[in-house]
Structures are given as structure tokens and as C-alpha cells.
Amino acid sequence: MKATIITIGDEILIGQIVDTNSGFIAKALDKIGIEVAEMRSISDNKQHILDTFREFQDRCDIVLITGGLGPTKDDITKKTLCEYFDDELVIDQGVLEHVTRLIHNFTGNTNPLLQTNIDQALVPSKATVLFNQYGTAPGIWIKKGSTIFVSMPGVPYEMKRLIENEIIPKIVMEFRRPYIIHKTIMTYGMGESMVADKIADWENNLPEFIKLAYLPSPGRVRLRLSARGTDKEMLETAIAQNVSSLTEIIGDIIVGFEEDETIEVMLGKLLTENKCTVSTAESCTGGKIAQMLASVPGASAYFRGSIVAYSEQVKIDVLSIEEHLISQFSVVSKEVAEQMALNVKRVMNTDYAIATTGNAGPTRDKTDKNLGVVYIAFALPDDTVVSYEFNFGQPREKVIDRAVNKSFELLQAAILGNAGR
Template structure:
């Protein structure tokens, strides 16, 4: 069966953008993975009328309404009051809740304040849900076939309550339809080019399977999802379609699964083959090295990086010929190849990647406009350089160049290993 869920996050800070609603995405992900159908996520302010209106729109139409926020001890937190009024409920003193609050405060060396004692009063029409990590208990109401659950908004408290109390109860009550998803991580091709290449697969997707394109700079995620009865069968179906897509796009484009970072995939490849690497960076300014070293354990394969912004540094540390810097300019095939080869030799590594480009916003010419970027990889068998024309935005250019360089290295290692 399909179980519809609506998430209502309460708090002014969400509406004025002071806080990013990470609770919503976390709850959405947990619920979807458990087979629930998340229909809608709403953020509203700590306002009685808004909360009532949101409830009114959902009661009787949605199976489960999950609320978070507004259960704190301060004046701006009104969710409990509004809910007990809405469900025409009295309040009672929940002894266990009070003991729990006392213990929490004792552990932190504080006295329980009057404000916090109030938190032990709960509505009679709700099941009380323990909050292991905080003072605000959760509440579970049922009316007209809709379950309304209120949880605290503090992520740490909400998550523990969700995992230990809410989700197990919901699953045992509904035993929802199974859901499975699989995401392919691609790099090097834009959304519309990917769509053209896999058009045939997309038009013949199995029933109930969906494909979504999720782009970010330099990367497009292809998300396959499916709902049905048997989890294992669904996962198998996803893998079959994923394999068809990988077959068409090739492994140079599809670099991994499910939020794999390119630097992690590359790191695993280097590690598995006991290879070492270095970078020589101009326009990427250290970002390739930063990505590589953001991976735990990268010191096993990453030796060093020379971020040579100045021509002197290119000449001095990477042995780029001054005459070539003069004749071709720093942003040229000749120079980027020498940078990669120079770094490989000086740092005694198996592979070195290099970048030289016009990151912008200034420094472009009609011949070499902003975004004009040479990338190179030098390896034990050969060296290559590729010219890219990225866009106008410095930050995006740096990001795209860094990803493209990492992927060039990944491709070269794969080819070296297979030949």
C-alpha cells in the first residue's frame, strides 16, 4: 500500500532563511527509504493560525503528518498549545517526563527551571513519545485516519526520536510499499547531452521507474527510483537499467554511484594500485589538492602540490621553460604539459595533473576568453593536455576545472591498467 506523508516544519527561522531546513531533507530521506510516499514538505512560522490551517488542509487527506519544531520552553514555541487546542485536549502532568527532565539537568549540573517544568505537561489525547536527548517530549495524535506526530526541531533530538520511536512505530503500523533508488554519478557531459545519449533507454523505462537529472557544477547525477512490492526485485530492476545507461555513456562519464565523490573514487583507484600523485596548479589555485586531501587516508597516495600562481614559481619549481612562458603564455598547451611533467619528475610520483586557465572575472582576451582552461595529466606511459572552455564565473570555473582534471587522471589510470 502507498502511505502518504506530509512534513510540517515550524519556525520563523526557516521562513526568513536564517536556518536551512536540513530536518526536512533528513526526514524525507528516512521516510522514502522506508517506503513512505513523501508528498509535501511545508515550512511555516510559529503562528497559531498558520499551524491550524496547515493541519486543516491535511487531516483526512494524508495518512501521516510529521511536525517538527516549536516545542521548546520559550514564549515563541507554541506548537504544543496549538495542537492540544486543535484536538480539544486537556493537559496533564506526565511524571515520567518530569523525572527525565530532572535527570537531564542534573547530568549538566543545572537546576530545573519553572519554564522547563512546564514541558512535563502533555495533552491527554496524545501518546507521549520519549525524547532521549532533550526536554521536549514528542506527541502522537490520531484523527479521521490521519496520524499527527509532533517532534522537537533541534536536529539532534528529532533524529534520535525519529530513528528510535517514530519510524519503527510507523513501519509496524503501515508496512508501506517498498521503494528503491540508485543514482549514477556522471561528469563531463551536460544534462541535455546526457539526455540525448540515453533517450532510448529513458523512453523505455520499466513501469513505475523514474529517471531524474540532478545537475551541479561539473557533475550530473542520474537518479533512478522505483516503487513496488519486493525490495530485492526492485533493486535488481534498477541495476539492470543502470547497467544499460553505463553501457551507453561509458565509464569515462559514469564515475560512480550514490553520491560518490570523484576524489574518493580516484583515491580508491590510486590506493588499490599503489600509485602516487601530485598536482601542479595555476588557475585551480590549490582546489584539486584540497579535494584530493579532503579524503581520509589520502596521505597514502598524495605527495604534494605546487600551486604556482606566478610565472617564476612555474619556472623554478616545475621547470617550465621561461622561453615557452614568453612565447606561448602561461595558459597554453605547452606550459600546462610542462607543468604536469615537471611536477611528476620533481615530486617523484606516478601521476601528476596540472591546470592553467583564465578563471576570471578579469584577464580574458578575445583569443583566450575567461573560462579558457588547459588541463594536463602526465603519467608513466604518456602525457595529455585538453582544452576546455568553461563559463564566466570564477568559482564555477575553478570547480569545473578541478573535477575535469580529477576525471582526466581517473581515465588515464583506467586506460593504463587495462592496456
């Protein structure tokens, strides 16, 4: 079974908003064995929408559409659906009652609805109405030929609830689908080409029904195994066996097996398991390490805080960096990085501390170090400190991202090293 996802809205095409709906829908479909053949964003133009509907008619089993279902004049999807299906709009009494409750609860009065609000209850007469619990525009399910068209509001939280509560259950009930089993292996600290070289023989021996995808990002590579077939138990067994043999080859760089389990989540688990705490002192990374650590629910159990000492004077006044170190070695140096780590560890009273200082660019400021040079220092539980020098090149964004990722990689290694003592 194949699907196409269409997002409607000029705001997407001009870059005003980023389309996150398609990714959410694709993941939801993948979980129930439906292959997404194409994603497309199109304009708020009736002819463009009609042409797109015709293009995918009978080419795929289901077309999922978001956008163009609001109360304003530029929301034209319902009217265009009626034209395409040779249908007419009629008031759905259940939707009208729901819209009335929502509007009255929101405004706090029982004044008559505006016509634009009433129009939200208009639906194509041939359509099955999908209840939108969190908004006024209902979802619409309608079939032509061999293709089902499903239209949803573009508001993400409304679309997500419709997908979860209405659309996925309806698809599961009405269609037989193959099984698609995925397993994502998270690796850290080795580049894509090196990983590929190490596992080349293993990859060549994968069965035909298992596909491998490399998903690289700074500092990490996700390896996604995908198996498709009708025998779920056989697929799961084959995936498990191949993951086990892969672990024997690159187990030293595998840090997890869940796609959504980011390095900061894994670090949080590692710190919690070892009953350890961490703090950061950041210059060139501008608090990004702290932000990522703090983004994990429950991070207060192990992350105490951060000092973003971006300027030289803040390093001196707040982090108590000795001025003679700065004069002798400059703010971009291992000596300053090490003292930053030790001092923030003392101030925050943590087991570990991370410090970063470097030339992210595009100018060198008051140092003689090359652009891209970053020093990362770690203060360990016994108050020893280690530091590393890197040159992450340019541009600025690349330097910052690589510094953050390398900090996490080295912190993980430090915790594991101390845990084994």
C-alpha cells in the same frame, strides 16, 4: 501511504539557515515505502501553523514537523498542537528525569532547574512521547482523524536520531507500506541531453512501474530508476535487468551505482586499487580539487598534498616555474600548467599530479586569455605530461566547478588508461 514534511522557523524563511532536515526525513521515509507528497517551510506564527495543520488534515497519512520545540518563548509548536487537538500540556515524568540528568551533567552541579528547563518536560496529554536521547525536547506523536502528526526538534542531530530510533521503527511496526526500489547510475563526462539521446529507445521500453529521473550537475548526470509495487523480488529483478541493458549502451561513461558515491570517492577507490598516489598544484581552482580529494575518509593513503599557487610569485618561488615561461606564454597557458604538474609531482613524490591555471573571472589580470579559459595538466607515472585547454564561460563559480569536475574526469581516464597497459 503519503507524508508531508513541515519545517517551522523564521530563520529558514529569511535564509539565515538552510533546511537540511526535510531532505534527511524524505530519504528515510522513501526507504520504507512512504511517498513524500509535499515539503513546506512556515513561520513561527501560531495562526500560520494552525492553518497549515488544517490544510493537511486527512489529506495525507502522516505529517512530520520540525522546529519550535525549544525552551524559549518563540518555540510555540507544543502549545499550538494543544490548541489544534483541544488538549493540555502535562509534565511527563520520564522526560523531566532525562532533562534533569542532561542539565546536571552539562553544568556539573545539582542546582534546581530553571523553569524553562522544566517546561521542556511538558507534553500534550493525548500524545505519545518519543524519547530524545540527545536533547531536552522530546518528540511528539499524536493522531487526529486519519492523520498522524509527529513533531520533532529542529536541531539536526536530535531530529536524525529521533527519525532513526523512534519514528521509522514505529511507522514500520504500525503500517503496511508498498515497496519502493531505487537504483542510481552515476555517469561522468557527458551532458544530460546527449545521455538522453543515447538511451531514448531503452527509456521508451521501460515497464510502466519503473520511472527514470535525470539528475544533472556539472560534469555528471545521475540516472535514478524507481520502481514501486507490492512484490519486492519482482521489482528488484526488473531493476537489475534494466540496469544491465543500460550498461550495454552507456557503459563507457558509467562510473558507479550508488547515489552517495561521488566522483572523489570513486577516484579514491581507483587510486587505492592501483596503489597510486596523487598531488595537486592549483591556481584558478584555489585548492578545491585538493579539498574534495581530502574529504574522503582514508584519503591519506593516496592523496599526498597540494600547493595552491594562486599568485604569479608563488608559482615562481614555491613551484619553481621558470620565469621565462611566464613572460613568454603568461601564467594562463599550457606550458605553465604542464610545469606546475611536473614540479608538484616531483615535490610530493606522487604517481600522478593535477595542475590548473586559468581566468576564472571576472577580470583577466595579466593575461591575454579570454575569461573562462582554463588549462588542466596531468603528470603521469612515467613523467610524461598532458594538458588540455577549455573555455568554461562565466560566471566565476561555474568556471571553478567545471574545472574541478573536468580534472576528476580526466584523472579517472588517465588512471584507467595506465592501469590497462
